[in-house]
Amino acid sequence: MRFDRFLFAASILSILNAACVKHSTTAPTSPAIAVVPPNEAVAIVRSLTDEVGPRSAGSPGDRAAVAWGLRTMKRLELSNVRAEPVMVRHWQRGVEVGEIVAPSPHRLSLTALGGSGATPDAGIEAEVIEVASLDAIQSCTPAAFDGKIVFINKATARARDGAGYGAAISTRTRGPIECARRGAAAVVIRSIGTDNNRLPHTGITRTYGQPKAIPAAAMSNPDADLVHRLIADGKPVRMHLTLTPQLLEDEQSANVIGEVVGGEKPNEIVLIGAHLDSWDLGDGALDDGAGVAIVLAAIREIALQKPPPKRTVRVVLFADEETGARGAKAYAEAHGREPHVVGIEADLGSGAPYAIRVHGDAMKARLNELAQAVAHLGIAADTGDTSGGTDLGPMFDLGMPVIDVMQDATLYFDVHHTANDTFDKIDAAALAKTAHAFAILARAVAD
Numbered sequence: 138m139r140f141d142r143f144l145f146a147a148s149i150l151s152i153l154n155a156a157c158v159k160h161s162t163t164a165p166t167s168p169a170i171a172v173v174p175p176n177e178a179v180a181i182v183r184s185l186t187d188e189v190g191p192r193s194a195g196s197p198g199d200r201a202a203v204a205w206g207l208r209t210m211k212r213l214e215l216s217n218v219r220a221e222p223v224m225v226r227h228w229q230r231g232v233e234v235g236e237i238v239a240p241s242p243h244r245l246s247l248t249a250l251g252g253s254g255a256t257p258d259a260g261i262e263a264e265v266i267e268v269a270s271l272d273a274i275q276s277c278t279p280a281a282f283d284g285k286i287v288f289i290n291k292a293t294a295r296a297r298d299g300a301g302y303g304a305a306i307s308t309r310t311r312g313p314i315e316c317a318r319r320g321a322a323a324v325v326i327r328s329i330g331t332d333n334n335r336l337p338h339t340g341i342t343r344t345y346g347q348p349k350a351i352p353a354a355a356m357s358n359p360d361a362d363l364v365h366r367l368i369a370d371g372k373p374v375r376m377h378l379t380l381t382p383q384l385l386e387d388e389q390s391a392n393v394i395g396e397v398v399g400g401e402k403p404n405e406i407v408l409i410g411a412h413l414d415s416w417d418l419g420d421g422a423l424d425d426g427a428g429v430a431i432v433l434a435a436i437r438e439i440a441l442q443k444p445p446p447k448r449t450v451r452v453v454l455f456a457d458e459e460t461g462a463r464g465a466k467a468y469a470e471a472h473g474r475e476p477h478v479v480g481i482e483a484d485l486g487s488g489a490p491y492a493i494r495v496h497g498d499a500m501k502a503r504l505n506e507l508a509q510a511v512a513h514l515g516i517a518a519d520t521g522d523t524s525g526g527t528d529l530g531p532m533f534d535l536g537m538p539v540i541d542v543m544q545d546a547t548l549y550f551d552v553h554h555t556a557n558d559t560f561d562k563i564d565a566a567a568l569a570k571t572a573h574a575f576a577i578l579a580r581a582v583a584d
């Protein structure tokens with residue numbers, strides 16, 4: 138199936154590339170790679186995932202990613218390439234083992250949530266109680282949680298616009314802290330993910346950075362189904378859980394920045410961005426290697442155009458999106474007073490683009506014109522509002538208009554934040570299309 142998809146992608150891309158993307162000279166090294174089309178965006182995400190791999194904030198991979206960002210922007214012949222330092226927290230995963238010990242033994246597939254506290258080295262054993270949602274936690278009496286392992290069982294719905302993720306995510310971000318307040322010994326959530334693989338989905342929880350955070354993990358969806366069935370049978374369910382993550386000293390990371398300098402109004406900025414950090418379980422190919430590839434391939438396309446755009450197009454690879462968005466905050470502190478005419482963020486994998494939304498009067502007035510410019514890529518105008526994404530948040534709060542290129546996220550939350558987030562999941566044709574859309578939109582606003 139994958140082979141066929143890439144062959145199909147190759148035929149589309151041979152057309153797309155002729156018009157818009159510089160061909161990569163990357164040599165094929167395996168049969169799987171040999172059918173990857175010669176496309177700049179794909180070459181970039183392959184380089185990031187194969188040469189750097191996992192790059193969670195503060196880790197050695199994070200430092201390697203910053204170096205990769207600098208050398209890649211130089212290879213793409215961008216101007217004013219630099220790394221702007223950002224201090225980030227550094228949480229490191231340890232042992233993670235969970236099993237049901239009664240009424241019948243089952244080894245669980247689970248992983249610590251980012252920011253989880255640790256159990257003792259020998260683990261803890263406690264009865265498991267199940268709650269359906271964050272609302273259910275808030276209506277429970279503290280006595281019900283005392284010393285228990287709380288299982289939050291909220292499913293994530295599959296949706297093209299990713300809305301199921303937004304509806305479920307508070308169980309991960311707020312669930313553990315709400316259970317800790319009510320005396321729980323630990324929290325184990327159903328993974329925030331739409332797949333039925335036995336792979337758990339990690340992600341940030343609000344205990345991040347707290348030295349005495351509650352142990353908190355996510356189980357794979359099949360394991361969550363199992364625990365739910367056992368509890369529904371009515372016999373007491375007991376779990377043994379060992380998690381030994383550590384909160385280490387803060388580390389230096391960086392926002393990596395490059396530009397195509399405007400020919401007429403170089404001080405006015407069109408910002409395109411994605412995040413350079415990833416979770417530690419996979420290679421961060423979709424989250425957010427795809428976004429990094431989209432914005433770098435887009436600015437490369439603009440860099441090759443003559444004459445240059447009237448305003449400056451700036452690409453920012455943000456630090457620390459997954460664990461605190463300190464890169465986004467640092468960028469706004471350093472650059473918030475510069476005039477930004479628009480921001481466009483890529484952080485939804487490699488699914489095909491299908492619509493644009495905008496925020497801000499200047500962009501609203503141009504919505505139809507901008508959508509027309511990318512209509513040949515299958516992208517329509519959507520009149521819904523948008524805040525643009527996590528990394529644009531602090532600039533959005535300062536009044537920067539945004540464009541949101543909506544990508545098909547139907548399959549994205551199957552692999553998001555799992556060990557399965559690897560290069561083979563990249564949809565090459567859709568990635569190139571999205572990069573081209575970013576280039577068209579950024580250039581249109583820059584002019």
Ligand SMILES: [Zn+2]
Nearest residue numbers: 412424425484
């Ligand atoms: Zn992301």
